[in-house]
Amino acid sequence: MTRDEIVAGLAEILEEVAGVNPDDVTEEKSFTEDLDVDSLSMVEVVVAAEEKFGVKIPDDEVQNLKTVGDAVSYISKAQA
Amino acid sequence: MTVEVVVTGLGATTPLGGDVASTWDAMLAGRSGVSALTQEWAAQLPVRIAAQLAVEPTIDRVQARRMDRSEQVALVAAREAWADSGLADANLDPERLGVVVGTGIGGATTLLAQDDILEASGPRRVSPHTVPMLMPNGPAAWIGLEFKARAGVHSPTSACATGSESIAWALDMIRSGRADVVIAGGTESVIHPLPIAGFASMRAMSTRNDEPEKASRPFDRGRDGFVLGEGSGIVVLERADLARARGAKVYARLAGAGMTSDGFDIVQPEPSHAGAARAVAKALKDAGVDGAEIVHVNAHATSTPVGDIPEITMLRTVIGDHPVVTSTKSMTGHLLGAAGAVESIATVLAIHHGVVPPTINLDDPDDGVDLDVAAHKARHMEIPAALNNSFGFGGHNAALIFTRA
Numbered sequence: 001m002t003r004d005e006i007v008a009g010l011a012e013i014l015e016e017v018a019g020v021n022p023d024d025v026t027e028e029k030s031f032t033e034d035l036d037v038d039s040l041s042m043v044e045v046v047v048a049a050e051e052k053f054g055v056k057i058p059d060d061e062v063q064n065l066k067t068v069g070d071a072v073s074y075i076s077k078a079q080a
Numbered sequence: 081m082t083v084e085v086v087v088t089g090l091g092a093t094t095p096l097g098g099d100v101a102s103t104w105d106a107m108l109a110g111r112s113g114v115s116a117l118t119q120e121w122a123a124q125l126p127v128r129i130a131a132q133l134a135v136e137p138t139i140d141r142v143q144a145r146r147m148d149r150s151e152q153v154a155l156v157a158a159r160e161a162w163a164d165s166g167l168a169d170a171n172l173d174p175e176r177l178g179v180v181v182g183t184g185i186g187g188a189t190t191l192l193a194q195d196d197i198l199e200a201s202g203p204r205r206v207s208p209h210t211v212p213m214l215m216p217n218g219p220a221a222w223i224g225l226e227f228k229a230r231a232g233v234h235s236p237t238s239a240c241a242t243g244s245e246s247i248a249w250a251l252d253m254i255r256s257g258r259a260d261v262v263i264a265g266g267t268e269s270v271i272h273p274l275p276i277a278g279f280a281s282m283r284a285m286s287t288r289n290d291e292p293e294k295a296s297r298p299f300d301r302g303r304d305g306f307v308l309g310e311g312s313g314i315v316v317l318e319r320a321d322l323a324r325a326r327g328a329k330v331y332a333r334l335a336g337a338g339m340t341s342d343g344f345d346i347v348q349p350e351p352s353h354a355g356a357a358r359a360v361a362k363a364l365k366d367a368g369v370d371g372a373e374i375v376h377v378n379a380h381a382t383s384t385p386v387g388d389i390p391e392i393t394m395l396r397t398v399i400g401d402h403p404v405v406t407s408t409k410s411m412t413g414h415l416l417g418a419a420g421a422v423e424s425i426a427t428v429l430a431i432h433h434g435v436v437p438p439t440i441n442l443d444d445p446d447d448g449v450d451l452d453v454a455a456h457k458a459r460h461m462e463i464p465a466a467l468n469n470s471f472g473f474g475g476h477n478a479a480l481i482f483t484r485a
Contacts, residue, residue, distance in 0.1 A: 019142035040146075043208040 001079060003027070006053065006072045013048045017041050027069035035068075055079060083255045086485050087331040088323050089165025089316030090425050091157040091265075094412055095309050098135025099160055103422075104429050106134075107411055107437035108458045112293035114307050114413050121273045127285045129292040130271050131309030131413025146209045147222060148187035149310075153418075154219035154267035155226060157312040162227060165316040167261060170326050178231040178259035179224040180250040181314065182242040182266050184417030184472070187214030189272045219267045219312075231259035237417075239472030240382070242266045243313060244420025244480055248337035250317050260322055265314035265421035276308060282347070284384060296414075297441035298381035298407035299388050299449045306382040309413030313421030315428070320485075330485040332428045335465070336367025342475030349387065349471060353394035356380075359477035360398045360467065367481040369465050371399040374481070376436050376466040378427045381407035382414050389448040391469065396451060404461065406454045410440045420470035420478060427468040427482050435460045 001009075011025035018041045024034075031037040037045060046057050049071070055078035057065075065071045092099065095113025096106035106113070113131040122128045137144075137152040144152060158181070162168060190213040197205050212218055217235040224233035232253065236245045243266030250264035279285050286305040288295035296307040323330055340362065342355035349356070364371055377395055381388040388407075395403065408426045415422055430436050435458050442455035465483045472478075 017142075017145075019140075040208040047204060 001076065003072050003076060006075050007068060009052050010049065010068060010071060013045055013052065017044045017048060025068055027067065027072060029068050030066055031068070049075065053079060084320035085251055085254050085317050085334045086320045086323050087315050087334060087428050088318045088328045089161040089167070090331065090428065091159065091161030091164060091314040092312065092422055092425055093133060093135060093137065093153050093156045094311035094415070094422055095131035095134055096412060100425060102134070107408055107426060108435065110411065110438045110440045110456060110458070112296070112411055112440060113309065114292045114295055116289070116292050125273060125276055125280065126287055127276050127280045128289045129286070129295055129307060131307055132271060133310055146213065148190040148213040148218060149269040150183050150187060150267045151213065151219045151222050153269055153310065153312040154181055154314065155222050157265065157267070157314040158223040158226065158263055161263065161314040161316050165318070166328055167316065172261060174228040174230040176231055176260040177227060177229040178250070178253050178262040179220045179229045179233040180236065180246045180253065180262055180264045181220040181223055182236040182246045182417055183216050183219055184237070184239045184242050184268055185270045185275065186216035187218060188270045188275055190214045192272060192274055223263055227263065229263065238476035239474055240414065240416050240419055241470040241472030241476040241478045242417035242420065243422065244424065244468060244470035244478035245339060245476065247315060247317070247334070247421065247424055247480055248339055248478055251334050251337050254317060254319055261316065261318045263314060264317055265312065266418040267312035268416040268418045269310040271308060271310050279308065286383065294441050296383045296410050298379070298383045298410050298439055299392070299445055299453055300442050301444045301446040303383045303385060303388065305384055306409070307413035309415045311415050311422060312418050313425050315421065315424060332431045332482045333485045334480065335369060335483045336363045336481045338362030338366060338479040340477045342477070344475055347473045349390065350475070351390065353390040355475060356391065356469065356471055356477045357394045357398050359479040360394070360469065363467065363479035363481045367483070369481055369483065372402070373465045374399050374403055374467050375461065376430055376463045377403045377405045378423045378430070378466065378468045379405050379407045380469040380471045382409055389446060392449055392451050399467070401451065403451065404436050404454055404459055405451050406436050406439045408437050410442070420468065423470070424468050424480055427466050431463045431466055431482055431484050434462055
């Protein structure tokens with residue numbers, strides 16, 4: 001999957017779970033500060049992302065995923 | 081000198097309508113909110129009827145997925161009551177605003193749905209919103225959050241007396257000076273096979289599956305149990321001097337409340353209804369109203385064979401033989417934790433408009449129904465003071481007295 005495809009997939013999840021406008025989802029955006037995703041919704045995003053991208057994202061990894069770009073890098077590496 | 085408390089806002093979503101006006105119109109027209117359960121899961125149940133919401137709750141999609149249905153209906157009703165009160169523009173200090181909203185059963189449908197997910201897909205798939213969705217204080221908390229209430233958010237739980245007890249505790253909150261305005265009421269939404277099977281196993285529910293609209297028939301000889309309903313009723317209670325100072329519309333005065341407990345049985349009411357009688361007597365004393373002045377009673381009467389007649393006998397003893405009695409549960413079904421709140425709204429509107437809503441399906445009054453019940457048709461009359469009764473599993477008795485403001 002390309003980085004753009006992963007961003008698009010995350011945007012879909014973020015819209016469903018937290019009502020984020022897909023146009024706002026770009027790599028430099030912070031989940032909590034820019035996109036207003038609270039901690040419980042972040043848990044939902046992670047679980048949905050695991051399912052969508054067929055990867056495992058351990059809980060202690062989640063705190064390192066500050067931006068959409070961080071998540072894309074992690075997913076992309078995990079898929080490889 | 082007791083602080084005077086008035087009702088300045090009403091909100092409801094019920095099996096009869098999505099708001100207070102449509103619910104009240106349906107009550108006066110004597111419409112039943114009971115229908116057949118057509119869901120696939122209902123086929124195996126001995127009870128296949130219920131009073132389902134007339135209008136699905138309108139909550140933003142993202143917020144709705146974090147809220148149990150009982151929380152959603154409470155918020156819908158609270159929004160209506162708050163708008164009705166006009167307090168949004170009154171610059172109320174949030175530290176003077178409280179919430180007292182309870183539920184009989186809480187987020188049982190969330191619990192059961194998440195248990196299905198746990199069994200099918202494992203613990204990691206269980207929603208992180210599960211706990212706030214199923215906790216019984218969730219409806220009150222969501223309402224407190226929406227209106228920034230900071231005087232205290234409370235959730236009394238007393239089964240089918242919850243709605244009335246919540247209003248009684250709200251009265252106490254204002255009288256004791258802890259708040260100037262309280263959003264109060266009850267909510268319930270548990271139309272799901274498990275609660276239905278549980279109540280049905282108690283033999284508490286009507287099995288008149290072929291005639292849903294005739295199933296809830298309080299005081300009638302042919303009654304065979306209650307009909308489960310869902311919905312919410314919310315009132316805005318306010319210190320009377322502040323309400324008058326801001327020129328608020330005042331529906332009625334909440335003059336007094338009485339709460340007692342039977343100490344008798346976990347589900348059976350005390351046969352002589354002594355606990356209920358004490359609640360009504362306490363409410364009269366609290367309100368400074370004589371039994372002779374109570375011309376209308378919105379009875380608890382749920383349409384069960386054991387419950388309805390002792391209430392009539394009790395009313396005759398404590399109030400007298402003059403009140404015009406009704407059971408709006410004949411139309412709404414039994415809203416459990418919301419019942420006392422929706423029935424308080426019906427009582428307030430009866431006073432406000434001078435009309436008692438009917439008890440439908442009362443074709444053949446049972447032995448012992450020796451008070452004037454407003455059977456079939458609404459009754460127009462002056463109502464200076466009225467009583468609303470609610471009793472709950474656990475031996476809870478709550479009586480509220482409303483008077484013309």
